[in-house]
Amino acid sequence: MTRRAERDAGTSVTSKVLALLEAFTPDATDLSLSELARRSGVSLATAHRRAAELVEWGALERDAAGRYRVGLRLWEVAALAPRGLGLRDAAMPFLEDLYEVTHENVQLAVREGLEVVFVERIAGRDAVPVWTRVGGRFALHATGVGLVLLANAPAAVQEEVLGSPLQSYTEKTVSDPVRLRRVLAEVRKLGYAVSDGQVTIDALSVGAPVHAADGSVAAAVSLVVRADGAQPGSLAPLVMAAARGIHRSLSGGATRVFPSGRIRR
Amino acid sequence: MTRRAERDAGTSVTSKVLALLEAFTPDATDLSLSELARRSGVSLATAHRRAAELVEWGALERDAAGRYRVGLRLWEVAALAPRGLGLRDAAMPFLEDLYEVTHENVQLAVREGLEVVFVERIAGRDAVPVWTRVGGRFALHATGVGLVLLANAPAAVQEEVLGSPLQSYTEKTVSDPVRLRRVLAEVRKLGYAVSDGQVTIDALSVGAPVHAADGSVAAAVSLVVRADGAQPGSLAPLVMAAARGIHRSLSGGATRVFPSGRIRR
Known part of the structure; x- marks a missing residue:
């Protein structure tokens, strides 16, 4: 991968990660994987992969039914704003x-x-x-x-x-x-x-x-x-x-x- | 770029983006670019590029002195946790x-x-x-x-x-x-x-x-x-x-x- 390609891929990944966070709104605080993918405008596979990383870090959490929601860890970091x-x-x-x-x-x-x-x-x-x-x-x-x-x-x-x-x-x-x-x-x-x-x-x-x-x-x-x-x-x-x-x-x-x-x- | 290479690059970008957020702590709520890079373990160039994307989205903000801090937009999303x-x-x-x-x-x-x-x-x-x-x-x-x-x-x-x-x-x-x-x-x-x-x-x-x-x-x-x-x-x-x-x-x-x-x- 060239440096340029790497940079472009990075930009697109960052925006996809942010799009996943942006999918949550006051009217939609918990989302299924397909809702998450649709609302953030990424493929199901991408949503699945990136959401798993966000869950691992704690930016997202999954409830008992497997639906995604914003995680307490993100809230802890955001509390520093x-x-x-x-x-x-x-x-x-x-x-x-x-x-x-x-x-x-x-x-x-x-x-x-x-x-x-x-x-x-x-x-x-x-x-x-x-x-x-x-x-x-x-x-x-x-x-x-x-x-x-x-x-x-x-x-x-x-x-x-x-x-x-x-x-x-x-x-x-x-x-x-x-x-x-x-x-x-x-x-x-x-x-x-x-x-x-x-x-x-x-x-x-x-x-x-x-x-x-x-x-x-x-x-x-x-x-x-x-x-x-x-x-x-x-x-x-x-x-x-x-x-x-x-x-x-x-x-x-x-x-x-x-x-x-x-x-x- | 192969699908595999793309996926690996994505994983590493996601973790770098999260590392940038993680750099902020109660004792360090505003950081210079070099502090941000050092605390998140990425190069100065990477910190600069990713932080710019986070600032554009509002996950980070810059104060009058150009120092980075957690942005209100991230706080708004996190408020949905x-x-x-x-x-x-x-x-x-x-x-x-x-x-x-x-x-x-x-x-x-x-x-x-x-x-x-x-x-x-x-x-x-x-x-x-x-x-x-x-x-x-x-x-x-x-x-x-x-x-x-x-x-x-x-x-x-x-x-x-x-x-x-x-x-x-x-x-x-x-x-x-x-x-x-x-x-x-x-x-x-x-x-x-x-x-x-x-x-x-x-x-x-x-x-x-x-x-x-x-x-x-x-x-x-x-x-x-x-x-x-x-x-x-x-x-x-x-x-x-x-x-x-x-x-x-x-x-x-x-x-x-x-x-x-x-x-x-």
Whole structure:
């Protein structure tokens, strides 16, 4: 095999391995071999061979019925993603405080491309139902966290969102780009975002930016409450205080309670 | 390239891709290219080529300084692991309840091979410090969750642990296999485990098994409190009730609040 052929084969194998991982979605968390092959666009033989390697390493697991699912080992490695559990660990005490004083829904999210990815949520049992899932995605222009992340995104990202069709989830969703541009300016000026009935008509969300040590906006935190009777002006200081606490925790490092040397892998 | 050569090249590429992921550990969450190559045992050229593919897909990300870290996209896929965030989502309301009524440390863990992997923790701010990290590992024979998981593990797993040297974390750690065997029998009889000063001398943990729908033990939940004055007999019913709630949530599916159809990916 020439070096070139070797390289090309490698590229194709890497993409097939990644395609196998990509076959799993929230609606399809366990797959038969043929489903796995079909969804990842590889032959049955290739799926069988690569899946066996992934199972051996622990990136995939097989259940009692022989169906494939994402493995705990992959989850352990992924837990090291600074924007996933790393961020979540720094934020958790502040999210818990927010939850304890409000018993409402508390959310933590980051921007990935043109969407929000939810990194953590604490759902009040009697709070207004919200449709988020840890690891799930949503559009940037509707939710409290999304508006915060969009308002602080690079200009190119904002232009791309403003230039695309903006889905209306309710009659209150701001789907007109001219109005949305004004909303985003207001979010930057106030330092927080209010999404009032813009995702579901009965929910109001107040989001605030979490700054990284370098001053960039790394994440957004929000409270989601029943829209009826909500007072965003009183919620905003709470959410902003939590965001500042998370910023300190991300920047400091001095308050690390659990010396990592004691954790085995 | 022959089919055989293609297959062999594929195997080696898959293992190199996985080795790159494996290079990241809790002590090394961001790596330069040369660190990445050294830790994964591949050449600089291979690391460069494969890492570029992983970055393109989102399994790795590069920070402002060009260092590699685990990417959010990998975390999103890994969030679909039934034994990771899947379990955690089912358990979270019950863990929150445990936390609210005790303000102590609440932990959720599964067994992976001969170790415990912590899937969730809620740390009481004024509670006794514990050395766990979500995604982190620990030995099976010392913690409350570990004793529960070991007591309910297949006989072969128990024999392997009992036949290996058992590390003493404190003078109270049960490191004698004969005594440990009796402890495990007691755990199965009582339906819960008590680890009193066996990991750190000032902490006491009460763990209970979480049964899957098929009756097997899928996970363990625990409360970790200050050992001084702790009353394991009063804590056990609380922990066991939470474990039963999680079991119902894992078995039922009827109480799913967030219709997955509404979640975009």
